[in-house]
Every structure is written in C-alpha cells, then in structure tokens.
Amino acid sequence: MGWRLKGYAKRRSGPPVSVREVSRAQFLAIRPLFDAEDNPWLVDMHEVGGEIRPRVEQVLGALDPEQDYYVTGYQLDWDKDPVQVARDLLDVRFPLATAAFLGGSVAAGTYTANSDLDMVVIVDDLAHAFRETLEHRGWPVELFCHTIESFQDFVVRDTKDRRPPLLHMCAEGFLMLDADGTGARMRAEARALLDAGPPLANVTELEDRRYGTTDLLEDLIGARDEDERLFVAARLLTCVGELALVVENRWLGHGKWLLRRLRDAKEDELVDSYRALVRGEGAERFIAVVEHVLASAGGRLEAGYRRAAPPR
Template sequence: MDEPLPTARALVRDRFPTARTAFLAGSVLTHRRTPTSDLDIVVLMDGPPAPGRENLVHRGWPTELFLQTEAVWRDFAEKETAKRSSPLLAMCAEGTLLFDEDGLGASLQAEARSRWAAGPPPLSDGERDHLRYIVTDLLDDLRGCADPAERLYLVSHLLQRASELVLLVGGHWLGGGKWLSRRLAAADPDLHHALYEAAREATDGDIKGFEAAVSRALDAAGGPLWDGYRIG
C-alpha cells in the first residue's frame, strides 16, 4: 500500500475539490499502526456532501471519511464534550493537517488542542456517587458469581466501568474500545496494568486480584457505595 499521508491527501483532493481543510488521524500515523489500521479523515467544507460519513477502501486502505461543515464540527464537539468523550477533538488535536486553504484547519486544530488539554467537564457529586454505586454493585455480583459465562460478562463490564470511573474522577477523557485502554494507560499506568492482568485471571475463576484492583479504583473515587444510596 502507498504511504498514508499522500494517499489521504490525494483522496480528499480528488473527491472533494472544494474542501477547505482536512485532517488525517488515528493509529496509522503512530507506532501503534497495524495491518488493519485505517485512514481516519476529517474533511471540512461549506456544504454538501457534508455533513455525512462514508466508509470505503482506497488503494488498499480501509478509509473512514467524516464530512463536516464548520457549524457541524462545532455542534459535534459540544455534544461529545458533554459526554466526556470526544473522538472529533482528539482527531483534530492529535492528527495531521493534510492541507489548509484558508486558515480554518489551523484555527480548528488550535481550538481542539486547547479544549482537549483542558479535559472534560468535571463530575458532579451525584454523577460520581452513581458511578461508585454501579461499580460496587457489579463487584458484589462478581463475588457471588458461580457461573463461568456470567463471570466472563461481569469481569468485562467491571473492567470498563472501573476504568471509566478512574478516568472521570481524575478529570480525563473517556474512550471506547481500545481507546479506553489507552486513555487509562496514560492516566494511571499502574492501575491499568493491575486491572487487565487481574481480569485475565478472573475470567478463569480467580477473582482476588481483580477484586483488589477494582477496589483501588473505587477507593480513588471515595470508596464503595451501596447501603444508603438514593436518587431523588
């Protein structure tokens, strides 16, 4: 396959000649690149075919195109920020400008970097307590679980929830799938290592290490919460 940067640039120029700017982002530009890495491209234009999204294979590269106007970009950024997980800000903050016709790309990249560095909105006390309750409840279920299939699902769900709890309490952005692992590894490498190593043991029935790692996550958030928890 051709190199990712010139390939992505040529694709956007050919398919969207009126585009104002474009970013190439994702693992393909890093040491994490794998044989299945794709080209994640954010394209800014003034109108149709934006807004939209398209998946295709171009010169052997799996490619995801995120087509946006400036107004749609800002709307997406606001909505994702409210959810404390913003792939768009991350792509534009950490990605590479493919071209920039009128300065919009540089402006959006500066804004994305500033907002990304500032972190997501802080948790309210109620939100933090709700997360503590969820993790506490799941951990209690795991302690009493005797079914191997159920144990596997509980460990998987607890791994996600405990990771999210640590990130949010620490003021870090969330991520989905592999990005949840990467965000936690950057925020708290020791706990990240403890969680995933113990999770593998827990799926085989030995939950002691995993229980201890999840308890560390709970303690960082204020401790377990179940008895006396109320909403409303």
C-alpha cells in the first residue's frame, strides 16, 4: 500500500490541484492524529483543529490554506516497483527487523525481467542466520537474514575468501529500513572495509594460484581438440582473472561479478583476448596475456618447484 496527499481547491470543484507521495513512515506518524476507521483514507484536513494542523505540517510539510487535503491510499504497481515489493515483504515477514538492504541490479537500477530481489535483513531475536529463496508478488527473492553477530561472523569469513557479497550489498545497496541507526552503522562499516581491500595474499596462496594457472596454461598450449581448448580456456580465464586481482590486492567475485571486478581493475585485455579465442581467432593472444599476468605474480611454477605437505 502507498499513500498520496491530494489537495483540492476550496472554491471550485474538479480534480486535485496538487498531489504528493506520502511515505509509510509519514503515514504512520500522522495516522494517530485522526479519529477515523482503520483504512487508508484520512478525514479531510480542513476539518482538523488548529492544534493538530501544525503537527501534521511538521510531518508532511507546509499545507496551502487555500486547499482542502486528503491522504488517500492506493495499491502500488508491484510489477514495476521492486523497491515497494521488497518493502512489502519486510512488512509481512519481518515487522520487527531493525535494518534491511536491497542490493544487486535492482538497487543499481539495471534490473531486467529476470532479476531477483537480493535482500539483507537484520533481526535482533533471530534464532539462527539463514538464506531463503522465495517469490513475493511475482518477484523472485533471495533473502539473507542475520543478527548483527551472525552478520559480522559471515563478513569475517567472506573477507578471508576475498568475496564479501554482504559487504557489497550493504555498502552499495539501498538502505530500506533503519529503525535504530543500525543500518547506517552497517553501511559505514561495510564501506570502510571494502575501501580497505582484502587481506594481502601470503606466499602459499600465491604459489597455489600460480601453480593452477601454469597447469591450465600448459593444457591450453598443448590442446589439439577445439572443444577441449574451449573448456580449458574457460577454466583458465577464471584462474588467471583471480590471480590478476589477487596480485593487485582487489576483491574477487563469482561469474558476472568476476567480470565486473576485472573491469574495475582495467583488465580489459584479458577479457578481449579470451573473446578472440572463443570466436576462433586463435589462442596466441590469450596465451600472451596469461603469461603477462603470471610474470606479474612471480612467473610460472614449472620443473624444480617443490613444496612439502603440511605435517599431520
């Protein structure tokens, strides 16, 4: 449900001369001031006594004395307004939530007919953290529900893995609900952690990534079957892309998010050379780019490399 404040001219009939959107918070703030039944209609405001009108104006802003005002309810166009769908889901499922974020393509304004609603919801008395896939008013939804403590635990784990989706959703998403300041604090902390970057890679991690990239590169160079070359190149793209980001101490991502991280890092040549391989233009350019990334990380790990297994 949404609300609008409509103003009608006092001295003539006809359609409203002014219309404003009224938020849920504004509606809830003025609703107790009126002696009306529990429905989305409020009494006309020209009948409101002088002691109430200033309180209404504190919430809704100045009202023109030459207009009679009504606050009217209306059904939102759920199919076209994903933010309102997300807000409605909060009202239905999590009325006691203290903070909620809407992330992904919807928050960025780039959503399509196939997009879903990615939501982080903070509830103080949640028995345990969970994720849930559901549908609400025709929209697919991915819920990530946490207490503050479980949220922080997941962030620590994801940060070590260099893939912190919760931080990105909170820092870059739309803050839909902030009941007590929790949401604002989470946003600020998430932004600071993202800006600080992931932990520096240690020697073992770099060696593992160099080893895996070297192995796949050799497979690609030696491939004679065109289909094998495509499969090896796809795997190699991910490995070398992650290696390039780790060398620059940047965040990682899966699937389309890896591509976006590479674009942020200006690694266009890696993507372009892979695209050329897929188009059948040969693997030489892609191989050269992989060699360059390996060199920036310390080079190939080939004959003579040895590492002892950790003690049991």
